[in-house]
Amino acid sequence: MRLKALALVFCVLPVSASLLPGAETETGRNVIRRLALVIGANDGGPGRERLRYAVSDAKAVIRVLESLGGVAADDSRLLVEPNREMLLWETERLRQRVERLRPLHSRLEVFLYYSGHSDRDNLLLGREKVSYRELRDQLQALAADVRIAILDSCASGSFIRAKGGRKRPPFLFDTANDMKGFAVMTSSSADEASQESERLRGSFFTRTLITGLHGAADASRDGRVSLSEAYHYAFNETLRQTEKTTHGPQHPSYTIQMSGTGDVIITEVRRSEAVLLLGPEVAGRIFVHDRANALVMEFQKPRDTEMELGLGRGRYRLIAVSESDIREAEVDLAAGEKRELDGGQFNPTGIIDAIARGAQEVGEHGRPEVRKGLHFHAHFYGKLSRYEGRWTFMPGLQLGGRLGRSLAFGLIGFGRVGPEANSRPPFWGLAIDYAVLEKGRLGLRLRTVAGFMYKDLEDEMSKRLSLVVEPGIGLAWALSHRLNLTTHVSLDFVNGTNDELRRFSLGLGLELCRQ
Numbered sequence: 067m068r069l070k071a072l073a074l075v076f077c078v079l080p081v082s083a084s085l086l087p088g089a090e091t092e093t094g095r096n097v098i099r100r101l102a103l104v105i106g107a108n109d110g111g112p113g114r115e116r117l118r119y120a121v122s123d124a125k126a127v128i129r130v131l132e133s134l135g136g137v138a139a140d141d142s143r144l145l146v147e148p149n150r151e152m153l154l155w156e157t158e159r160l161r162q163r164v165e166r167l168r169p170l171h172s173r174l175e176v177f178l179y180y181s182g183h184s185d186r187d188n189l190l191l192g193r194e195k196v197s198y199r200e201l202r203d204q205l206q207a208l209a210a211d212v213r214i215a216i217l218d219s220c221a222s223g224s225f226i227r228a229k230g231g232r233k234r235p236p237f238l239f240d241t242a243n244d245m246k247g248f249a250v251m252t253s254s255s256a257d258e259a260s261q262e263s264e265r266l267r268g269s270f271f272t273r274t275l276i277t278g279l280h281g282a283a284d285a286s287r288d289g290r291v292s293l294s295e296a297y298h299y300a301f302n303e304t305l306r307q308t309e310k311t312t313h314g315p316q317h318p319s320y321t322i323q324m325s326g327t328g329d330v331i332i333t334e335v336r337r338s339e340a341v342l343l344l345g346p347e348v349a350g351r352i353f354v355h356d357r358a359n360a361l362v363m364e365f366q367k368p369r370d371t372e373m374e375l376g377l378g379r380g381r382y383r384l385i386a387v388s389e390s391d392i393r394e395a396e397v398d399l400a401a402g403e404k405r406e407l408d409g410g411q412f413n414p415t416g417i418i419d420a421i422a423r424g425a426q427e428v429g430e431h432g433r434p435e436v437r438k439g440l441h442f443h444a445h446f447y448g449k450l451s452r453y454e455g456r457w458t459f460m461p462g463l464q465l466g467g468r469l470g471r472s473l474a475f476g477l478i479g480f481g482r483v484g485p486e487a488n489s490r491p492p493f494w495g496l497a498i499d500y501a502v503l504e505k506g507r508l509g510l511r512l513r514t515v516a517g518f519m520y521k522d523l524e525d526e527m528s529k530r531l532s533l534v535v536e537p538g539i540g541l542a543w544a545l546s547h548r549l550n551l552t553t554h555v556s557l558d559f560v561n562g563t564n565d566e567l568r569r570f571s572l573g574l575g576l577e578l579c580r581q
Contacts, residue, residue: 099167100135101210102142102177103160104128109147110183110190112503115472119262120181121146123218123272127179130279134333134376137177150194157204164209174210181272184219211246214293214330218253218271249322249330251297253304261313266361271318273364274303281335281375282365289374293330303365338376340399346370347409350388357381379403386412441579443468443476445497449573451558453490459483460490464497468579474499478515493519493534507544513554514538535559536571550577 106124108117128144131137145156157178164174180189188195205213253271262269275296277283283291283299301318308316335341344352349369354362357380367373367386379401386393393412399405445464450457461483466476479494495517503510515536538556545551554573 097172098136098175099171099173100131100137100141100175100177101160101164101167102128102131102135102137102179103145103156104131104142104177104179105145105148105153105181107147107180107182107189107191109192111193114183114190117182117262118264119268120183123262123268124179124181126268126276127181127272130276130333131177133339133378134279134335134337135177136334136337142177147192149191150196153189153191153196154200154204157201161204161207161209168209176205176208176210176213178205178213178215181218181269184217189219206248212249212330213247214249214251216251216253216275218269218275220254247323249293250320251293251300252319254316254318261308261316266364270307271300271304271316274307275300277363277365278303279333280338280363280377281373282363282367284335284374287372287374289335290331291333291335293332296332333376335374335376339378339401340376341404342375342377342382342397342399343404343406344373344375345406345408346372348373348386348407348412349409350386353385353387355383355385359383384412385415441468443474444578445474445476445478445499445552445575446578447478447480447552447573447575449480449554449571451490451571458490460492462575466497472501474577474579478517491519493517495534499540501542509542509544509550511540511542511552511554512538513540513556515556519560533561538571538573540573542577548579550579551575552577 104124104127106121108120110117124144124146128142132139132142143156143160145152148156160176160178164176167174183190188197189201201215205215253269266273278296278299279291281289281291283295285295285298297318297320301320304316304318308314344367346369349367351364352367353364354375354377356362362377362382363375377399379399381396381398384395384397384407386395392415393409394415395407395412397405397407397411443464443466445462447462447464449460449462451460452458459482460480462478462480464476464478466474468474475496475498477494478497479492481492482490495515497513497515499511499513501509501511513536515534515538517534519532519534536556536558538554540552540554542550542552552573552575554571554575556571556573558571
């Protein structure tokens with residue numbers, strides 16, 4: 067399973083260097099047309115951690131295809147959390163549309179992109195599955211000249227193996243534009259996990275791929291990014307960023323079953339709303355943030371080379387981390403503008419506060435340190451507890467840790483509100499909270515509190531510690547990736563001859579988990 071893990075299926079096609087989608091012949095006949103089906107699914111079903119960024123990754127792919135990839139808005143389709151029936155219906159709908167457009171265009175190219183969970187044999191859509199074989203058959207049935215699938219998902223390399231394909235070198239060496247057939251790029255091999263990152267707010271593979279499509283992968287410096295350039299860039303960057311993660315390195319894979327010759331031009335940087343040109347003196351690990359301080363791009367830029375980046379209009383902050391120093395610059399880009407930034411416009415700075423997210427810090431050479439699986443966890447809790455015939459409100463606080471999103475544990479203490487002599491005494495102990503099911507933002511949890519209650523009665527002989535055990539069940543609603551609103555119902559067991567079984571307690575709380 068992918069730790070952020072994601073699964074994508076994405077199709078991109080070969081384009082001539084001089085004939086882009088939308089170009090027309092002398093007779094006015096449209097020569098090249100591109101269609102895109104992009105799918106995002108965070109829910110991988112019971113027992114699998116819900117992804118956070120699969121859907122947002124899919125939306126980011128739609129944006130780059132429409133802005134830089136020559137896909138018209140009417141020719142792109144985004145599916146969010148589809149079930150099996152919906153996905154297969156949409157692929158059949160795509161097949162019918164390709165058949166209708168076939169007589170009208172000299173070349174048809176299809177993009178299919180999926181983001182979510184997968185295993186060795188299937189895409190996982192909640193409680194349902196679509197096998198790789200079914201998906202492959204659907205793609206091969208398309209009457210398009212080229213169909214290219216890109217999968218960013220756990221064990222997605224099995225898709226290549228199922229087709230009888232093999233890993234290919236990073237670069238294609240074709241120079242013409244008559245290739246026809248089927249190509250596949252996957253985010254990991256058949257036995258690797260594909261991972262997502264809180265710092266990137268997306269998957270490692272997809273975010274590096276999108277950065278490359280915006281111009282960072284343009285090794286030839288011709289203003290266009292080919293499929294071979296994009297794969298080479300995504301392979302190196304994904305491997306570099308995942309080498310020290312808890313789930314180990316990812317090795318993107320690539321196979322091609324095509325006839326003819328040709329290179330695959332995916333995006334053209336100059337199609338963007340604005341272009342930022344980084345001069346030859348700008349070098350190092352470059353971080354690009356937008357006006358809201360969200361990380362837009364991260365890439366390595368060598369010295370003595372220029373690099374064009376396709377961006378939208380707006381204000382951006384760039385940080386260049388080299389072996390010798392850290393420099394920062396800001397730039398405002400207007401629509402239709404091409405702006406150059408050279409080394410003299412970067413000012414020295416001592417901190418990179420916007421790069422660190424949660425528990426991550428920027429290490430040597432600007433490399434993010436690995437985010438550990440154990441996070442600080444605080445739970446502010448209040449409950450109504452029935453004690454000796456009366457209800458008592460008891461505020462509580464739990465401090466401890468959380469492993470992933472499944473297990474929380476820590477020390478917990480409850481006070482009491484009310485001076486009544488028979489109100490329940492405060493107690494303290496250990497709480498364990500385990501998530502057994504998550505559906506969307508809602509999760510079902512099993513919760514147990516075990517501790518001690520000190521009874522201080524008027525009779526000195528009655529003072530003692532009593533064992534408290536509260537097994538229960540509850541629901542958690544994810545307000546954000548750090549905050550959960552929780553509610554629990556529990557039975558209360560307290561030992562001692564003067565204590566009886568407390569029928570139940572009702573609780574409401576707010577969780578904070580630093581990540």
